[in-house]
Amino acid sequence: xxxxxxxxxxxxxxxxxxxxxxxxxxxxxxxxxxxxxxxxxxxxxxxxxxxxxxxxxxxxxxxxxxxxxxxxxxxxxxxxxxxxxxxxxxxxxxxxxxxxxxxxxxxxxxxxxxxxxxxxxxxxxxxxxxxxxxxxxxxxxxxxxxxxxxxxxxxxxxxxxxxxxxxxxxxxxxxxxxxxxxxxxxxxxxxxxxxxxxxxxxxxxxxxxxxxxxxxxxxxxxxxxxxxxxxxxxxxxxxxxxxxxxxxxxxxxxxxxxxxxxxxxxxxxxxxxxxxxxxxxxxxxxxxxxxxxxxxxxxxxxxxxxxxxxxxxxxxxxxxxxxxxxxxxxxxxxxxxxxxxxxxxxxxxxxxxxxxxxxxx
Amino acid sequence: xxxxxxxxxxxxxxxxxxxxxxxxxxxxxxxxxxxxxxxxxxxxxxxxxxxxxxxxxxxxxxxxxxxxxxxxxxxxxxxxxxxxxxxxxxxxxxxxxxxxxxxxxxxxxxxxxxxxxxxxxxxxxxxxxxxxxxxxxxxxxxxxxxxxxxxxxxxxxxxxxxxxxxxxxxxxxxxxxxxxxxxxxxxxxxxxxxxxxxxxxxxxxxxxxxxxxxxxxxxxxxxxxxxxxxxxxxxxxxxxxxxxxxxxxxxxxxxxxxxxxxxxxxxxxxxxxxxxxxxxxxxxxxxxxxxxxxxxxxxxxxxxxxxxxxxxxxxxxxxxxxxxxxxxxxxxxxxxxxxxxxxxxxxxxxxxxxxxxxxxx
Numbered sequence: 129x130x131x132x133x134x135x136x137x138x139x140x141x142x143x144x145x146x147x148x149x150x151x152x153x154x155x156x157x158x159x160x161x162x163x164x165x166x167x168x169x170x171x172x173x174x175x176x177x178x179x180x181x182x183x184x185x186x187x188x189x190x191x192x193x194x195x196x197x198x199x200x201x202x203x204x205x206x207x208x209x210x211x212x213x214x215x216x217x218x219x220x221x222x223x224x225x226x227x228x229x230x231x232x233x234x235x236x237x238x239x240x241x242x243x244x245x246x247x248x249x250x251x252x253x254x255x256x257x258x259x260x261x262x263x264x265x266x267x268x269x270x271x272x273x274x275x276x277x278x279x280x281x282x283x284x285x286x287x288x289x290x291x292x293x294x295x296x297x298x299x300x301x302x303x304x305x306x307x308x309x310x311x312x313x314x315x316x317x318x319x320x321x322x323x324x325x326x327x328x329x330x331x332x333x334x335x336x337x338x339x340x341x342x343x344x345x346x347x348x349x350x351x352x353x354x355x356x357x358x359x360x361x362x363x364x365x366x367x368x369x370x371x372x373x374x375x376x377x378x379x380x381x382x383x384x385x386x387x388x389x390x391x392x393x394x395x396x397x398x399x400x401x402x403x404x405x406x407x408x409x410x411x412x413x414x415x416x417x418x419x420x421x422x423x424x425x426x427x428x429x430x431x432x433x434x435x436x437x438x439x440x441x442x443x444x445x446x447x448x449x450x451x452x453x454x455x456x457x458x459x460x461x462x463x464x465x466x467x468x469x470x471x472x473x474x475x476x477x478x479x480x481x482x483x484x485x486x487x488x489x
Numbered sequence: 490x491x492x493x494x495x496x497x498x499x500x501x502x503x504x505x506x507x508x509x510x511x512x513x514x515x516x517x518x519x520x521x522x523x524x525x526x527x528x529x530x531x532x533x534x535x536x537x538x539x540x541x542x543x544x545x546x547x548x549x550x551x552x553x554x555x556x557x558x559x560x561x562x563x564x565x566x567x568x569x570x571x572x573x574x575x576x577x578x579x580x581x582x583x584x585x586x587x588x589x590x591x592x593x594x595x596x597x598x599x600x601x602x603x604x605x606x607x608x609x610x611x612x613x614x615x616x617x618x619x620x621x622x623x624x625x626x627x628x629x630x631x632x633x634x635x636x637x638x639x640x641x642x643x644x645x646x647x648x649x650x651x652x653x654x655x656x657x658x659x660x661x662x663x664x665x666x667x668x669x670x671x672x673x674x675x676x677x678x679x680x681x682x683x684x685x686x687x688x689x690x691x692x693x694x695x696x697x698x699x700x701x702x703x704x705x706x707x708x709x710x711x712x713x714x715x716x717x718x719x720x721x722x723x724x725x726x727x728x729x730x731x732x733x734x735x736x737x738x739x740x741x742x743x744x745x746x747x748x749x750x751x752x753x754x755x756x757x758x759x760x761x762x763x764x765x766x767x768x769x770x771x772x773x774x775x776x777x778x779x780x781x782x783x784x785x786x787x788x789x790x791x792x793x794x795x796x797x798x799x800x801x802x803x804x805x806x807x808x809x810x811x812x813x814x815x816x817x818x819x820x821x822x823x824x825x826x827x828x829x830x831x832x833x834x835x836x837x838x839x840x841x842x843x844x845x846x847x848x849x850x
Binding site for chain 1: 688
């Protein structure tokens with residue numbers, strides 16, 4: 129069954145009369161490409177039996193070679209409204225009583241659509257295309273595995289760059305160069321040294337590494353349309369005072385999250401397993417973020433592993449387990465694995481140990 | 490007067506009670522940076538007298554160093570609604586009867602906001618921050634000028650790469666390498682050779698150049714937060730049959746557009762000047778797009794030079810004039826200048842002639 133047919137089955141299950149997607153990751157997943165994104169409204173409309181594109185005439189060419197789906201083109205001088213209404217009629221979506229909107233599309237695209245469907249109940253895509261995208265197939269698995277192993281080697285390149293007096297940005301540059309050397313595009317390189325590690329999304333900067341720093345390294349690259357994402361910890365010369373105890377707690381939280389990850393459990397069960405362990409160790413207030421997020425075409429996508437998510441986990445789902453403890457003014461500590469859920473539990477993509485890496489100081 | 494004060498003056502003029510912006514170009518223009526964008530709702534709310542950020546706690550750090558604006562932070566476990574309502578109350582925006590929404594923000598951010606402001610009339614930002622961004626100051630002018638001159642040299646690097654048997658992608662690679670050599674990030678490199686030139690947004694590909702090809706080269710790079718954008722024409726060995734006549738018509742259309750560009754005229758006046766000239770020459774149906782677009786932080790931004798735009802042009806506005814004629818199966822032809830409007834008319838940024846470049850074939 130192709131992905132469009134799978135989407136229609138989900139639409140029937142959920143009573144969704146129209147799925148409307150902008151030129152972005154949802155369309156990538158569905159069709160293997162997306163049209164050129166710019167300020168000109170462009171939508172893929174999937175109705176109960178027919179689908180159509182609202183397509184700026186100027187941008188039609190590249191997409192025309194990739195798909196047989198009907199285009200309702202509009203020219204700059206005419207604007208998109210007539211073409212949109214023709215596309216809605218052609219997909220029987222003009223009568224839809226419920227529409228699922230791509231949450232990532234531009235606000236002006238979404239409001240243009242909603243203004244032309246005044247009687248439709250709206251939702252986002254979490255129970256239609258979002259639910260489908262959570263389950264990865266073998267091809268997606270292979271790409272994610274290859275990328276994870278590149279990330280392992282990029283992490284080791286980062287470890288090799290750790291020296292007293294080197295800046296965070298210089299370490300990040302070594303990591304980026306490694307990604308590029310394997311044909312991957314570096315996507316993010318968080319290097320949080322010493323007290324900077326206590327900011328989970330630290331903006332890597334000019335701070336120079338010092339002996340006794342703990343260093344959070346959270347990096348990702350993109351190759352063949354798929355990303356990677358992993359966090360490991362290093363120290364320069366030796367870890368700071370009190371580090372070993374906190375590392376052991378975060379490691380135990382990762383293991384608790386891994387142990388809780390089984391098909392059929394709710395996502396919040398994993399969050400609770402990791403969080404309860406950290407809370408019981410006395411550090412609950414310092415674990416300031418969710419335990420994880422899905423990974424596929426996007427670095428962050430469903431399922432989100434949060435304290436409240438009732439999403440039922442299933443075989444083939446890919447997500448991170450990444451508890452952390454952030455001690456303001458001292459250091460931060462996070463360990464992140466990406467896993468795919470198998471019948472008997474999670475398979476970790478990375479082959480790099482989570483132990484603290486101690487660099488010569 | 491700083492930019493926030495200018496925005497408030499526009500809000501008073503237009504009766505706008507709230508301007509709501511996502512982490513993107515509008516915030517860049519207003520504050521000189523934008524918070525980390527991800528799926529977590531993040532909004533800058535500008536009320537009549539006070540402003541505040543709705544801010545995911547995880548992403549607060551990098552932004553905290555850049556601004557004194559109040560943050561209403563929310564944690565993953567709590568979700569954004571309470572923090573949003575607190576931020577709306579703190580900016581007196583909870584009583585706003587009209588809200589201007591950043592048209593580029595994610596649909597889920599916009600609908601979250603609108604659901605919490607059920608009584609507000611909504612608009613986009615074209616008459617508030619959009620109107621302000623159209624007028625460039627001296628610093629913006631200098632960045633755009635520097636980038637335009639880099640683009641001139643990148644175009645010449647592209648010309649130097651034109652040889653029989655070379656692919657469009659190889660020409661694009663030479664252009665990208667030149668941008669990088671001057672510290673600019675290549676943003677787009679359209680190389681449309683022979684019949685491919687008839688697609689205005691051609692996806693540069695594996696076609697090999699042949700003697701007698703006309704080649705559309707439309708390129709841009711980004712440096713210091715500002716882009717460039719220019720289109721020139723080349724031919725390999727010699728131009729195809731009928732080319733010279735069409736080039737002369739497009740050149741005359743550029744000149745007509747330049748001559749029409751004066752402070753106080755409507756944007757559509759420029760479009761009409763270029764379009765009427767092409768129509769009178771018998772090629773109207775082959776000029777399939779608007780005449781131009783603004784350029785600033787974004788490659789495409791207001792003012793748009795379309796057949797219907799009543800936007801009044803003024804000194805300091807920067808936009809393209811780029812008429813084209815696209816002959817299916819034969820060749821395409823576009824000439825694009827970026828100009829800044831001065832009291833006595835447009836000043837062209839590029840210093841590269843618009844004449845056809847003939848490469849050895």
